[in-house]
Amino acid sequence: MSVTALYTDLSGYYDLMCADIDYREQSNYVRRLHELFGNQGKNVLDLACGTGPHLRHFIDFGYTASGVDINQPMLDIAQLRCPEAQFTQQDMSDLNMDAQMDLISCFLYSIHYNQSIATLTDCIASVHRALKPGGLFCFNAVDKSTIDNRAGIKRQLTHDQSNFSFQSNWYYSGEGEQQQLQLSIERTTNGITEHWRDQHAMVALTFAHLQQLLEPYFEVHILAHDYERIAPWENAAGNAFFVAIKH
Ligand SMILES: C[S@@+](CC[C@H](N)C(=O)[O-])C[C@H]1O[C@@H](n2cnc3c(N)ncnc32)[C@H](O)[C@@H]1O
Incomplete structure (x- = not known):
């Protein structure tokens, strides 16, 4: 199942993730x-x-x-x-x-x-x-044919008194026409951490x-x-x- 919180509930954080x-x-x-x-x-x-x-x-x-x-x-x-x-x-x-x-x-x-x-x-x-x-x-x-499932990008930053961690990587099983963009998003505010895991279905x-x-x-x-x-x-x-x- 495709879960894309980053583009809906968390859309307000998209620009933070892409600040680089x-x-x-x-x-x-x-x-x-x-x-x-x-x-x-x-x-x-x-x-x-x-x-x-x-x-x-x-x-x-x-x-x-x-x-x-x-x-x-x-x-x-x-x-x-x-x-x-x-x-x-x-x-x-x-x-x-x-x-x-x-x-x-x-x-x-x-x-x-x-x-x-x-x-x-x-x-x-x-x-x-x-x-x-x-x-x-x-x-x-x-x-x-070149996707390395182990390679990923991690970005950590502080914004509005919360600490954010964004991690993303491609995943391809090696067969077929579907790959995924896997995203892990964490927000920690006053010691409380919330965690979202997105799986975006994509064509391979x-x-x-x-x-x-x-x-x-x-x-x-x-x-x-x-x-x-x-x-x-x-x-x-x-x-x-x-x-x-x-x-
Ligand atoms: C990785 S973001 C890229 C946004 C922007 N192009 C950038 O470079 O920052 C992917 C975007 O694709 C949109 N998207 C996903 N599936 C789509 C579709 N079938 N048609 C149009 N937009 C789609 C998402 O809502 C999201 O905004």
Whole structure:
């Protein structure tokens, strides 16, 4: 069963957990990709936009911004951060947009929240429909054949007189098309500790398979997962940045 307290009851702590992420750098990387590979338009849609940190930067770069996310509590925070943007609660595998976009992004491996190959395929078709000709679809992804279940990220901090601990790791059984993002969240206030364990169901696939799903709709480039430089992906790396240009 999928449990995603982080995006509902605990959404107010999401930005704390992500405080070390350089959102400006990530957004600027995609802005540069759009300049290089995309059309000259300025409408951006961020899929699984969460609390809207990337959209804040896109707006500041001069884009007209929209965001979709499946969890309304995340969108409520995004709307406060980006009053200029349009947000709608939607499943990214079944997008319903009023106008076509020049750029569609999806950050922090959120494309994997399409929970099966079938829904991921629907998402790709949906994104294709939502883009203008020459529009760009940019996202990062992880190859299931490289997942190390022992590797994880831990972050501890103090906020509002509480101590927080956030821990996350990928889990892949080694078979099939499902992986999980496992999260452990602890909050200690006045010596009392509360503990949440999230298990987020996600699709697992290889980059070769992902490329095969994209190619009927897009010209596909796979880049190194390095926000400081635009360079081709080296086959050994388990994560990469995908740039897909609408045919
Ligand atoms: C890891 S967060 C990423 C948020 C933001 N993009 C960032 O980089 O901080 C994943 C987001 O995906 C959203 N999400 C999960 N499944 C989704 C779906 N099927 N369609 C749209 N959003 C989804 C969650 O609500 C959550 O806000």
